[in-house]
Amino acid sequence: MRVIIAGCGRVGATLAVQLVAEGNDVRLIDRSGRARRRLPAGFPGRFHEGNGYSRTVLEAAGIEHADAFVAVTSGDNSNIVSARTAKETYRVPIVLARIYDPGRADLYRELGIPTIAGVRWTVHQIHRMLLHRHLTPELAFGNGETLLVRSQLPGYLTGRHLIECEVDGEIRVVEITRAGRSIVPAHSTLAERGDLVTFAVAATSLGRLRGFLDKELGT
Template sequence: MRVIIAGCGRVGAALAAQLVTEGHDVRLIDRRPKARQMLSPGFPGAFHVGNGFSRAVLEAAGIVHADAFVAVTSGDNGNIVSARTAKDTYRVPIVLARIQDPHRADVCRELGIPTISSVRWAVGRIHRMLLHRHLTPDVTFGNGETLLVRSQLPPYLTGRQVTEFDVDGEIRVVEITRAGRSLLPAHGVLAESGDLVTFSVTATALGRLGGFLDKELGT
């Protein structure tokens, strides 16, 4: 896969290093020539000096044949412009942008560009660690709005149908690990002692899930 990364700071350089070890064709763009020093001396990818939204620079980096474009410079505006250029002008299949301002991130997503918002992610992560530390997510989606959480079922739930644990639009059982084997929940499957259950849950429903696992509903 050919990946063009705009921004050769710590994030861009680390991402580039990981991608090249996996065999991908990586091209970096940064307006600071000294940013090349963030890369290892033997880095096999290309480095281009210039702005990530400059068409001349993008085309020199091979944007016409790129499979993915990632904008991770320090400026939100530049990341938005370069991401939109990659998506709208060059029709790059995968376009991602790091946006610090949550409001700008919302606008960017409305334009069809997935974003990584460091501020929103950090706030959500700290909030979960403070209030729901026993429900540590294995995977998060978007900016943490939806999570996958694994939890050992408490004994009082043994014998209940696992589909009873679902709350429409908030909580859903997506997997059960039982005696070392994984299975997908089907209607009529009963919870057994020792089940490790994977829940898909919205961030706003973590408290409800925690309460459900701490005590039986209605008690």
């Protein structure tokens, strides 16, 4: 996945390091060249100096082939302009923006741009929305360390005990919606085709859950 991050502050730099460690192609944009110092030595991603809403800078960063754009500068105005440019001009599939003024949330919503607020859990939220967007979040606890997510079960699990989906200390099955009715599963409950399952999962284990749900029969 090619991800362009506008803003190399604490959030942008932390997110970039996490994404490149997972094998993603990351390009950072910041108006201050000194922001590069927040990146570790040997950081494999690219850094571009300039404004995140400048088309010249965006194109130099490869936005025409980007899979995602994240605006996490220190200003709401810069974030909304750059996010809107990425979404409307370059048709980037995934566009996310950090917001500082909750009063502007409706504006972002009208533009179809998901927003992330707060400080401590911003990186976790953006990371989840980028890489685990098919796991629909229902609720987050604490600072986003534990999540409730829902997903259809893959066909290969039909007839198996739902407890097989669990990992001690990481993933728990807490609810099933079956034929329009919600039930709390017992240890002996078997999965049925079409089950919509709610998982309590550690944010750091979303990749493990995704891999489990994407697993094909016999692999």
